[in-house]
Amino acid sequence: MRIDLHTHSTASDGTDTPAALVRNAAAAGLDVVALTDHDTTRGHAEAVAALPEGLTLVTGAELSCRVGGISLHMLAYLFDPAEPALLAERELVRDDRVPRAQGMVAKLNALGVPVTWEQVRRIAGEGSVGRPHVATALVELGVVPTVDAAFTAEWLADGGRAHMAKHETDPFEAIRLVKAAGGVTVFAHPGASKRGRTVPEPVIAELAAAGLDGIEVDHMDHDPATRARLRGLARELGLLATGSSDYHGSRKTCLLGENVTDPEVYGEITRRATGAFPVPGTGGA
Structure with a gap:
């Protein structure tokens, strides 16, 4: 089994x-x-x-x-x-995921990465938007080679340059x-x-x-x-x-x-x- x-x-x-x-x-x-x-x-x-x-x-x-x-x-x-x-x-x-992802897009833009909210929403489709969708946008733009490579201090990992906190349950x-x-x-x-x-x-x-x-x-x-x-x-x-x-x-x-x-x-x-x-x-x- x-x-x-x-x-x-x-x-x-x-x-x-x-x-x-x-x-x-x-x-x-x-x-x-x-x-x-x-x-x-x-x-x-x-x-x-x-x-x-x-x-x-x-x-x-x-x-x-x-x-x-x-x-x-x-x-x-x-x-x-x-x-x-x-x-x-x-x-x-779940409701806090949208403003969080939008904040990550803004931080990436400030770092010179031309990711857009429309791109992230397209990648997420009907799903609950999250960091992997932002990471996929970075892959599409050629900023990182893989989704996992986006989860570093340089980009989206906890405490990373483009990381944003969200509501999380105790x-x-x-x-x-x-x-x-x-x-x-x-x-x-x-x-x-x-x-x-x-x-x-x-x-x-x-x-x-x-x-x-x-x-x-x-x-x-x-x-x-x-x-x-x-x-x-x-x-x-x-x-x-x-x-x-x-x-x-x-x-x-x-x-x-x-x-x-x-x-x-x-x-x-x-x-x-x-x-x-x-x-x-x-x-x-």
């Missing part, structure tokens, strides 16, 4: 539509895929409608959080998307909100040091005590030593250890199913969830 619990579609910053994503997941030999767009569940209905027979969809989102001045992402699975408090917080984060509050909506929480790529500062292990222990369910261990941004350290930390704190691709379509080099989650861990996630249930494919459109 092959299970990938972290993917993105055009509903946020991926390049596959939700329908294309589930079809590609089935073609990649996955049995279970989670759609976890940034701070939105807008792609879920399209993914469910197109879900191929033999593939199960886990609905979710990747929540933007910050603690102690450090950004982090919280994967939330199988929560009730209509629960008012969590919905309001997701909308607050992770302890995110855990509380997701739990109240019947969901399960997993700290995404906690050891991805190339993205910037990482959350210290004592804080991860505090998050575990507050109800965090798991940490993402097997991820493209974790080298073998980091994976071993995080797996040990998960055992020490009684957390689930997941593996995922963090697939973004052509925007990143990772492939669907590049890292996967143990079926027993997946089973525990579904047992803990009460807000929603995995959706089995019936051969959608």
